[in-house]
Amino acid sequence: MKNHILRPLWVAILLVSAILIARGLYVPDDFGVNGRNFTYGFHRKGNIEDWKAFPVKYRGRDYCKECHEDNYSSVSDSAHAVIQCENCHGPALGHPDNPEALEIDRSRGLCLRCHADLPYPGSQRGDLPAINPDEHNPDTPCADCHNPHNPEQEG
Amino acid sequence: MSKKCSRRNFIKKSIAGAVAAGLPLSAFKLLAPGEARAALKESNLRWAFLVDTRKCVGCGFCVKACKKENEVPYDVPVTRTWVERYVVTRDGRTHIDSPMGGRDGFTYKRIREEEIPDSEITKAFFVPKLCNQCQNPACVQVCPVGATYQTTDGVVLVDRTWCIGCGYCIMACPYGVRFFHPVHKVAEKCTFCYHRITKGLKTACVDACPFGARRIGNIKDENDPVTKTILTERVAVLKDEYGTKPHVFYLGLDERVR
Numbered sequence: 001m002k003n004h005i006l007r008p009l010w011v012a013i014l015l016v017s018a019i020l021i022a023r024g025l026y027v028p029d030d031f032g033v034n035g036r037n038f039t040y041g042f043h044r045k046g047n048i049e050d051w052k053a054f055p056v057k058y059r060g061r062d063y064c065k066e067c068h069e070d071n072y073s074s075v076s077d078s079a080h081a082v083i084q085c086e087n088c089h090g091p092a093l094g095h096p097d098n099p100e101a102l103e104i105d106r107s108r109g110l111c112l113r114c115h116a117d118l119p120y121p122g123s124q125r126g127d128l129p130a131i132n133p134d135e136h137n138p139d140t141p142c143a144d145c146h147n148p149h150n151p152e153q154e155g
Numbered sequence: 156m157s158k159k160c161s162r163r164n165f166i167k168k169s170i171a172g173a174v175a176a177g178l179p180l181s182a183f184k185l186l187a188p189g190e191a192r193a194a195l196k197e198s199n200l201r202w203a204f205l206v207d208t209r210k211c212v213g214c215g216f217c218v219k220a221c222k223k224e225n226e227v228p229y230d231v232p233v234t235r236t237w238v239e240r241y242v243v244t245r246d247g248r249t250h251i252d253s254p255m256g257g258r259d260g261f262t263y264k265r266i267r268e269e270e271i272p273d274s275e276i277t278k279a280f281f282v283p284k285l286c287n288q289c290q291n292p293a294c295v296q297v298c299p300v301g302a303t304y305q306t307t308d309g310v311v312l313v314d315r316t317w318c319i320g321c322g323y324c325i326m327a328c329p330y331g332v333r334f335f336h337p338v339h340k341v342a343e344k345c346t347f348c349y350h351r352i353t354k355g356l357k358t359a360c361v362d363a364c365p366f367g368a369r370r371i372g373n374i375k376d377e378n379d380p381v382t383k384t385i386l387t388e389r390v391a392v393l394k395d396e397y398g399t400k401p402h403v404f405y406l407g408l409d410e411r412v413r
Contacts, residue, residue: 040295
């Protein structure tokens with residue numbers, strides 16, 4: 001075969017093999033069709049384990065109960081029993097080792113999430129005890145008068 | 156060529172060609188490993204979500220918990236789940252808002268700088284939204300590199316090491332649940348808290364909801380309380396006409412919700 005045909009041919013073959021070798025090195029072994037079919041299951045299988053290993057931050061009220069039995073039971077008997085401890089106290093991951101104390105949200109905004117007056121027909125929101133945040137002691141923290149662990153009782 | 160192209164020869168060859176073309180295709184279909192595996196052993200689990208819009212009070216604890224649990228930057232206006240407020244007035248207008256995705260709840264009657272008197276409201280409600288974990292996810296179909304995929308239990312995940320950040324999936328999702336993660340610089344979406352549900356926990360948003368407006372269950376288990384509700388009550392899904400087969404079901408969904 002003539003030289004001017006062979007030389008570019010060699011270049012092309014070299015390029016293609018270089019790409020194939022690079023691909024073989026770069027693409028992980030577990031990459032391929034792992035799920036339902038090619039359209040929905042073409043991925044790196046190890047990524048499922050990566051996601052499972054993501055740290056759990058919210059532990060739930062039963063975890064809090066192990067040390068804070070008193071607060072757990074007082075909340076459980078109140079109208080606030082439906083609210084998870086961590087909704088106000090923050091996620092328990094690492095507690096009590098690090099952080100030792102959790103960052104508690106004591107803002108008026110936290111209480112107003114449910115108790116700002118929005119009398120909406122067709123939504124349970126209208127049934128909750130509510131105040132107008134601009135008129136009801138606007139500069140006072142709610143916890144000065146109300147006990148969040150037992151809202152029926154004045155704190 | 157010794158044989159000439161007679162009619163007999165032509166028909167013979169056509170039939171042989173058709174058989175040759177058809178056989179390997181059907182043989183391949185039978186052997187597809189993913190389909191066989193999915194159909195045989197991993198088909199007893201399929202996550203589904205149930206939202207009761209009548210119970211939602213718009214407290215936004217779900218959004219707060221989701222952002223903290225899944226390390227979505229708290230003060231950036233992106234979120235995996237959000238709560239929308241719908242207020243319908245007597246003049247037929249629908250006022251919709253979702254400030255910061257409802258992260259801090261809804262504490263004022265004002266909607267988009269507009270004061271709406273209570274007497275004008277005919278109905279008003281909150282609608283939590285999250286990834287629908289579609290059976291036919293459009294976002295997965297468009298991924299050019301295989302970075303997003305559907306697990307055998309029906310959850311759509313993104314491989315952060317493989318995503319090139321092209322944003323096709325963000326454009327493709329009819330529900331607008333995908334966004335660009337400001338820290339990892341890849342596509343981001345709700346995973347149904349895959350790290351929690353695979354350990355037997357509920358998702359962070361389900362645990363945070365004080366009123367039981369959010370629930371998660373296995374739709375392939377008929378004894379699952381969530382599945383029972385979906386099977387026996389009147390539920391709706393969002394944008395059914397897209398054919399994506401969403402797996403977030405809604406109780407009390409209004410036609411104004413899109």
